[in-house]
Amino acid sequence: MNHPTPQVDVPTSAFTQLLSSTPRGARLARLLAMNELRTWNVPENITERAELVVAELANNAAVHGKVPGRGFRLTLTWALPPETLHIEVTDARGDHLPDIPPQDTTPDPFGIGGRGLTLVTALADHWDTVPYPPTGKTIRALFHTPGPGLAAPAAAGATLPCRAGDASRHRSDPGGSPVDRPGLSRQSAVPL
Template sequence: MRLSPTPRGARLARLFTGAHLSDWDLPYGVVTNAEHLVAELAANAATHGRPPGRDFLIDLRTTEGDSALRIEVTDTRGDRLPSPRAQPPSSDSESGRGLLLVEAPADRRGVTPGHVPRKTVWAELDLVPENSGRPR
């Protein structure tokens, strides 16, 4: 889905994710974690990856064998790759926690450079059968 690089676009990405993944009959915890990941990745794309007039893309799919849910957000600022800050943000800072908010629920995350000027920031959530005993 292509969305505008605005706070509204980021909000729509989260709503789309919840509705779409609920239709896939995924466990509630996976859907909730995916919504949080999409909210953060889409907000970052809208804030840091937006030359004027360039939308961002969101892609949701399961990996081969349906073992994980992969969330991808592609924007047009390939020159701005996310990287951890050298120092953690102060307690009163209003930004700087994006990667921490992605790392918490994600089982894996990364960045894939695309055709110039794009990049794709992605995160994966393992889809473990509910009777496996592993909490999600």
């Protein structure tokens, strides 16, 4: 028998922009992201954290993911319910994966870099890196509003241990496993 498949409508808002791999492109990514999040009425506790994460990931894409003649892509997705923000920054350097120092090391107080992904780890509820065919990578960050039984990231405090070279960095979620975005497919991906 031919029965219609029930469809579950989840209200979502999406934004995607291709930007140049320059400091100006990174700054524009942050400004565009803030404009979209305010337009979507995303709660302030997520907007403030997302602004810093977008700034860091866009800067990393412009500095470390730069390939001459190619840009980076910023994608934002706001889904209801639950209130969840997905941030994706895709660059063309899949051979240059992010590396975060072990948690038990003290950063050089006079160093000029090396703290950005530690900041992302502290602010995002989850983040990881996935390949973007044919040669790129996508760094994804997830933010959600605290619901019943969920602690806000600042109050949760604990993070899972991360070792240099891990492909996935994440905070623990209420289920104890990394939060992943269902239905993510890169089969129709085009080079940046």
